[in-house]
Amino acid sequence: MFRLSRIVAVVAAAVLAGCNSGPDPAQRQAAVEAFATVQKVFQHPRCQNCHIPGDQPLQFDQGLPHAMGVARGPTGHGAEGLPCSTCHGEANAPDSYGPHAPPGAPHWALPPPQQRMVTLGLSPPELCRMIQDRNENGGRDFAALLKHVSEDKLVLWGWNPGGTRAPVSVPHAEFVAKFRTWADAGGPCPTG
Amino acid sequence: MVSLTINGKTQQFDVPDDMPLLWVIRDMAGLTGTKFGCGMAQCGACTVHVDGAPLRACVMPVSAVAGKSVTTIEGLSADASHPVQRAWAELDVVQCGYCQSGQIMSAAALLKAKPEPSDADIDAALSGNLCRCGTYQRIRAAVHRAAELAKG
């Protein structure tokens, strides 16, 4: 048993490096459970509103089509002539601007059209596969993904969205821990 | 003190950091062509260019643009000769006129980014600018005309 678990650990490490073999069932089970939290975050309106299949982002907690016909544009930074930065600054507007002023964070944008990182409407297995698909996720491996969800300022905005917007419902530290658990196990996906 | 260059003129303003750029432009610099319409980036009447890119001045703290170069409608051209202004005149776009500074600044930003915009490009770039008088059809035509004028 001891040897076996050592072997599994080695294999798991290999998985993180991109090998196809899976983790042990317990770790896999824990990872799949952790993914439920990851999913909750990725499909929270704060994140999902811009991770959309089409070219018009959504807005508000209800995920309504962004007014003004806002478009993804050629790079994800909005239409030519109406970049996201026209209204969305580097930080949320001061409270004195009122609850409806547009929110802001560094590099406010949608994913680029070539790598849309769509989360909207995906089932858990689909979402799980999308997150680790480098053609979709900006060429990120697990380490890069972890760094992205841990440190990216636009991602972090989801926990401090300003105004009356609902922040992401899972604490950020918990989300990162769960993401790590899931990633450490090689990103196993739920079935069905 | 915040330093801003507005229409080429560098000025110091003794204002709070979080004062919206719009009110610095209007009430401190005395340039009233940039309009207040909604205060929350819904109508586009306050559109200016900052370092060449369009910006809704009503939701931008002045500290966020400190040291940058701001262009307002008064500075778009010296004599209303910008292709957008010429096209607007030619097609008799304005009605009450209150939104038009913002419309013109948005259209100028669009043409800079996309010199020959399609109707879809115009929809995408100008739907953030409201006009209660309903001049949209003329604005659309005038953007196309401005594109022609800009080509010379």
Added chain:
Amino acid sequence: MKTAAGTSRRNFLKTTALGAGGLVVAFFVPGANRLAQAAPAAADAAAPFAPNAFLRIAPDDTITVLLAHSEMGQGIWTSLPLLLAEELDADWSRIRVEHAPAAPDYFAVGMPMQFTGGSMSTWTEFERYRRAGATARALLVQAAARRFGVKAADCRCENGTVIAGDKRARYGELAADAAKLTPPKTVTLKDAKDWNLIGKPHKRLDSPEKLDGRAKFGMDVQFEGLLTAVVARAPVFGGTVASFDASAARRVPGVRDVVQVPSGIAVVADHFWAAKLGRDALKIEWNLGPNASLDSERLHGDFLKTATDAGLPASVAGDATAALVKAATRIEADYAVPYLAHAPMEPLNCTVKIDKDHCEVWTGTQFQTMDQAATARITGLKPEQVTIHTMFLGGGFGRRATPTSDFVTEAVEVAKAAGKPVKTVWTREDDIRGGYYRPAFVHRVAVGLDAAGKPVAWQHRIVGQSILGNSPFKMMVRNGIDATSVEGVADSPYLKQIADHHVSLHSPELGIPVLWLRSVGHTHTGFVMESLIDELAKAAGQDPLAYRRTLLAEHKRHLGVLELAAERAGWGTPLPAGRARGLAVHESFGSFVAQVADVSIDNDAIRVHNVVCAIDCGIAVNPAGIVAQMESGIVFGLSAALFGRLDIVNGRVQQSNYHDYRVLRMNQMPKIEVHIVPSTDKPGGVGEAGVPPVAAAVANALFALTGKRQRELPLRATS
């Protein structure tokens, strides 16, 4: 204003020499003066002090036309000068325009007050501005004849020049001499066939200054020592301040004063932003009063209950009840429209400077005389001591025509309390939540058709607040009927030929301030009547166009625009799959407008692709302006039809800004095509007439598309 002050009304017309050697022509219509003298207190008090002039000719040939009405986008800055310049044979390129001061000489023709509304400016001024031009021309000709040593009859005028043989003199050269002459008692106006300017498209004269930020709106008034105020008003209509704590507000840098005024608490500061922050920092306890339980949803239910019984009669013929019983088919329908805000792009504002014996007011207003009287009342000055500077209006749509002068009155109170010149500025939220709404209405209608599908009985009950009833104009309510509540129904061409009809009105009194919104009663009656006619056509198994042709056979102008719009829109020709057309025709403000809309439903949203519009407004003074006003009215009407709705819960208006009080945007803009019916009839109004048909045209198109009849605005994308 720089015009010379007039002194007497002896002459039908008089001239005054300008210091600079120019010519000023003032023109009086005797009837207007009589009416002015019979005006209510508001107007009476505003009698003497006035420059009395419609135009000035300066030595440099510039001709300044003074506008008795306010430019708010509708284009009178161009159409009124056109009338004057036509008879003056002026050089159009030398025309300059100014808003006239508030003074009796600028009272609307036949009315005891100076105002802009009812789409009346161009047609009511059609004579007066032409006569002003013709009189000036006669004087210039007389002056030239003397100078040339020829008879006046041997002179002709062309492009700002008097010509006799090889002698020429420009108007500017003749102005000083002309000013010394006695004006003729009568002038002859040109035959329509001789018009050079009227009837030809002209670009707007206010365009250049609106393209580079020069144009001054009320919001743009600035001068040394001027402070800015933002006012905290009760969250519920009619609420009052119980107590307040301004200590935090006073600590905001830039705040100069906090003053209580009847409408609330004003924070007065060096600039808008400080005033706004100060306002936010106020702690106020309100006495909410009786309106704190108002609920628009419940009101809707109440209105429906009220409609169970007939109201006060507005138009009655025969016995509608009996005829309904006898009818072959009976159609019953309830229609409803919500409260609407005008939401002009320029938030309300007013600048006031009070001195010992004079007060100046700068604002974009449609109601100068009322505002002047209100200012005089508050300041204890005489109306002639109050100067109203009419600035460009950043949209009016009726909101700046307030019988209570609400935003002017408040600003005067603030300046008075502060003891300093103050510009009071409303935020967008203040504007959307500030009342003076188009009232909500319910219509309950029962129509009986004969065996051929023709309407033979019509019972129509309208329920909604009266605009005039609670205003200084309540004397205009006759026998309990506010005409603005029933216009478009009571005078409908369809009803005229129905022997048995009964239109009645309930005007519930509620605490929600209501006001005219562009096209007033026609905003809902156009929608209701033209939707109903479509319902009847359906019941009769007839094409909506063919059905209207039959019913409107005696109404040639309705029919004319209907046929023109239908033909240009290709009525009856196939459309791409998923699209359908609807049409509507409605008369308002003396003009006849038909529109054909074609629509689809895309992504759970109504998409209006095209609107083809035909208008018969009689003589088309400036066709370019008419086309623009039709485009404008259609967009305004579409905003209301697709989005416009205010909800009131616990007395509080729920919407606050353009994110939840939506209006049409560029990406929702249909292609609009406007056709003007050539006509020699007297001119009608065009500022509002484009609004009423469009909601019905879209609703009828949606019915054609989905088979579902929508009877409430805003329309929904239900397939």
